[in-house]
Amino acid sequence: MSNKRTKGVTVVRPIVYGNVATLLPQKKIPDSDHTHKWTVSVRGLNNEDISFFVKKVTFKLHETYANPQRVIEHPPFELTETGWGEFKLTMKLQFVPESGEKPVTLYHNLRLHPYEEDGSISTANKNKPVQSFQYDELVFTEPTEYLHSLFLQHPSAGLPPRSTPTNPYSVQAEVDEIRKIEEATKKVQEQLTIYKNKLEKTTKELDDVKGELERIKK
Numbered sequence: 001m002s003n004k005r006t007k008g009v010t011v012v013r014p015i016v017y018g019n020v021a022t023l024l025p026q027k028k029i030p031d032s033d034h035t036h037k038w039t040v041s042v043r044g045l046n047n048e049d050i051s052f053f054v055k056k057v058t059f060k061l062h063e064t065y066a067n068p069q070r071v072i073e074h075p076p077f078e079l080t081e082t083g084w085g086e087f088k089l090t091m092k093l094q095f096v097p098e099s100g101e102k103p104v105t106l107y108h109n110l111r112l113h114p115y116e117e118d119g120s121i122s123t124a125n126k127n128k129p130v131q132s133f134q135y136d137e138l139v140f141t142e143p144t145e146y147l148h149s150l151f152l153q154h155p156s157a158g159l160p161p162r163s164t165p166t167n168p169y170s171v172q173a174e175v176d177e178i179r180k181i182e183e184a185t186k187k188v189q190e191q192l193t194i195y196k197n198k199l200e201k202t203t204k205e206l207d208d209v210k211g212e213l214e215r216i217k218k
């Protein structure tokens, strides 16, 4: 199998990444200010295997952690820790060396607290596990023949038509999301038109007053 690129071929692989977090029972860790236990992970959609093309994942934690670079070389590509605060972490995906692909870095805001819609921390739900996950797609443009044949040997089911309780990501969810964005864009456009008209009217009024003032001065 060669390192030649497959002209005109694009392979898309769905992934899901993010974290779960639970509140630690108080005094669980003596002499520690840690309040939460969390697990951050990168997986295939519906737990499809990604280890045939992902060689390792490096999670880079906040510098308050000892050895903040954590390398996970086997699936599941996940890391469990305890801590007291939220921070932005990076996950560097390195692909099997024969693939000739450069690493890909993903960003995730580690979430420990349940938030209300207005951004305040919800006290009512504070004992419930918190989840914060994101769907994304890795796109391989003109992969090597080697990588292409790996993908052919491990087909992905792709996005299912509809969401289920265990998998919120689907073609339907994508369509709904696009519609929401379109509706929001339309609303913003409408507001913009209203404000533009108001501005025009006020500018005209201002000009009238200025004209009046000039007349009185003369």
Ligand code: SLL
Binding pocket: 062, 064, 065, 066, 082, 083, 084, 085, 086, 087
């Ligand atoms: C904050 N900007 O101030 C954030 C930083 C860092 C969280 C949060 C360390 C645990 C340990 C830990 O939880 N760091 O020391 O082992 O909220």
